[in-house]
Amino acid sequence: MPGFGWKKGLFIIFIVLLFSSPAFSVDKATALRIANLIEKHKQEIIDIRRFIHMNPELGNREFETSKLVSSKLLSLDMEVRSETAKTGVVGLLRGKHDGITIGFRADMDALPIEEQTGLAYASLNKGVMHACGHDIHTSIALGSAIVLNEMRDMIKGNIKFIFQPAEEGAPSGEGGGASSMIKQGVLKNPPVSAIIGMHVWPEAETGEVLISPGTIFAGLDTFEITIMEKSSHGAQPPKEIDTVYIASQVVVSIYSMASRTLDPVNSAVVTIGKISGGSRPNITADEVTMEGTVRTLNQETQEKIKQLIERIVISNTQPFGASYSYNYLKGTSPLYNHPDLTAILRPSLVNAVGQNNVRSFPPQMFTEDFSEYSERLPGFYFLLGVKPAWKNSVHPLHSSQFNPDENCIPIGIKVLCHLLLDCLDYQAQFENHNK
Ligand SMILES: [Zn+2]
Ligand SMILES: [Zn+2]
CATH class of the missing domain: 3.40.630.10 (Zn peptidases)
Structure with a gap:
């Protein structure tokens, strides 16, 4: 200084x-x-x-x-x-x-x-x-x-x-x-x-x-994931996609990620505080949006978590032909x-x-x-x-x-x-x- x-x-x-x-x-x-x-x-x-x-x-x-x-x-x-x-x-x-x-x-x-x-x-x-x-x-x-x-x-x-x-x-x-x-x-x-x-x-x-x-x-970042029914991939044959099911798989995978893939010293706390989607009990939802926060103690873990979340989203949407959007916003350091x-x-x-x-x-x-x-x-x-x-x-x-x-x-x-x-x-x- x-x-x-x-x-x-x-x-x-x-x-x-x-x-x-x-x-x-x-x-x-x-x-x-x-x-x-x-x-x-x-x-x-x-x-x-x-x-x-x-x-x-x-x-x-x-x-x-x-x-x-x-x-x-x-x-x-x-x-x-x-x-x-x-x-x-x-x-x-x-x-x-x-x-x-x-x-x-x-x-x-x-x-x-x-x-x-x-x-x-x-x-x-x-x-x-x-x-x-x-x-x-x-x-x-x-x-x-x-x-x-x-x-x-x-x-x-x-x-x-x-x-x-x-x-x-x-x-x-x-x-x-x-x-x-x-x-x-x-x-x-x-x-x-x-x-x-x-x-x-x-x-x-x-x-x-x-x-x-x-x-x-910790530092605090926020993210938003939307799982969408329509595949962005033109070659994907149309089929009924259950975005609620996919979103629930994404939530479970994200929650188990921190304990499985990060070392305990550089851990992170990921919370999904809001999920919204669907209109009626008997109609599959077009899209589901999840919003969450990530708390980490260093920038390396922060960057790692950002990538891991996207990897989880890809691995859960691709097999079903669903598409997604993912926004990760860096917040407090x-x-x-x-x-x-x-x-x-x-x-x-x-x-x-x-x-x-x-x-x-x-x-x-x-x-x-x-x-x-x-x-x-x-x-x-x-x-x-x-x-x-x-x-x-x-x-x-x-x-x-x-x-x-x-x-x-x-x-x-x-x-x-x-x-x-x-x-x-x-x-x-x-x-x-x-x-
Ligand atoms: Zn205070
Ligand atoms: Zn306070």
């Missing part, structure tokens, strides 16, 4: 580690200052979270959330750009000292789910719920902006807070999410040198932070944590929450459009525990009863403040060293 020495930087950190203790900016006095500021603003931030939770909005329709975010950022005297990619908001916090710009991405959208938590601050919007914790992400970003605004004197560079719409997908026919934000220049003016993102994680306890280098989440950036920031997390609370995790088949950013510049994405220690389990993400532990909010703010300050300080040390 031009102007940002992660590779050389990693070498410098080895030198620093060899000859002295790590020189992170968040020393004990700074950590105490962060903790005091969080305490000072905690209730206000919890109130913001509850307000957002009560008023959830779907992707590209986050009008009220967006207004709340931009008015809060403006009150902090930040440079604010709103209505980016429909409802996105970008707030720039300039530190007192020169330096690079680090981004933090928070998503703001809710899901079309009827809330069943019974909480006093449950959703007031029927059929819409913050069931993926984006209300928490937005509040942690705002809380960090509030805290760091009072610490500008020690910030060596800029922090760009990116409040993004439609992470869960835009309404049909509309663009949205990370790619729209990027198209509208969110990574420019000033250029963002590295970006941080996070997600609440119900499988980890409140207080724990999960990180891993390399690929952590796998989410990749920059290994050097992860190595640099791990000590920062340990400093923030303690060695025992920083854990690794294996790659997950979830998807995240944060990969759009981390594809373009060094990215670091972590998972924040939201399961209270006294509970054996909590409802998963996208459940109508998902209820993350609110105590994760001050912890998330603390973690983020440490990461952002250390990241900027690290680069400032690197640049000073090269002068």
Whole structure:
């Protein structure tokens, strides 16, 4: 990345580690200052979270959330750009000292789910719920902006807070999410040198932070197959073709493909979520359409799956003289944590929450459009525990009863403040060293 020495930087950190203790900016006095500021603003931030939770909005329709975010950022005297990619908001916090710009991405959208938590601050919007914790992400970003605004004197560079719409997908026919934000220049003016993102994680306890280098989440592609009765081959003699039978063979073959033909390390999850065709129970269908998704952890597997699906379709349609159409659309890329950036920031997390609370995790088949950013510049994405220690389990993400532990909010703010300050300080040390 031009102007940002992660590779050389990693070498410098080895030198620093060899000859002295790590020189992170968040020393004990700074950590105490962060903790005091969080305490000072905690209730206000919890109130913001509850307000957002009560008023959830779907992707590209986050009008009220967006207004709340931009008015809060403006009150902090930040440079604010709103209505980016429909409802996105970008707030720039300039530190007192020169330096690079680090981004933090928070998503703001809710899901079309009827809330069943019974909480006093449950959703007031029927059929819409913050069931993926984006209300928490937005509040942690705002809380960090509030805290760091009072610490500008020690910030060596800029922090760009990116409040993004439609992470869960835009309404049909509309663009949205990370790619729209990027198209509208969110990574420019000033250029963002590295970006941080996070997600609440119900499988980890409140207080724990999960990180891993390399690929952590899957890429997501979509496909559509249509089996047609009419053979495109002119020499094929006309005969009655049962497209429903062929489609069912295709489904079975696709589902057994992943377990049989892919190695377990580079596996894939293929789901056919929609099948449609036919008009009456006693008439064979002219055509059957199947729509599905493919989740993979690397591009090689992605390409392999694309070809394997077509081979399955061909081998099931040809013997019957049926024809087909097949469209495979590449969607979200796998989410990749920059290994050097992860190595640099791990000590920062340990400093923030303690060695025992920083854990690794294996790659997950979830998807995240944060990969759009981390594809373009060094990215670091972590998972924040939201399961209270006294509970054996909590409802998963996208459940109508998902209820993350609110105590994760001050912890998330603390973690983020440490990461952002250390990241900027690290680069400032690197640049000073090269002068
Ligand atoms: Zn989600
Ligand atoms: Zn989410």
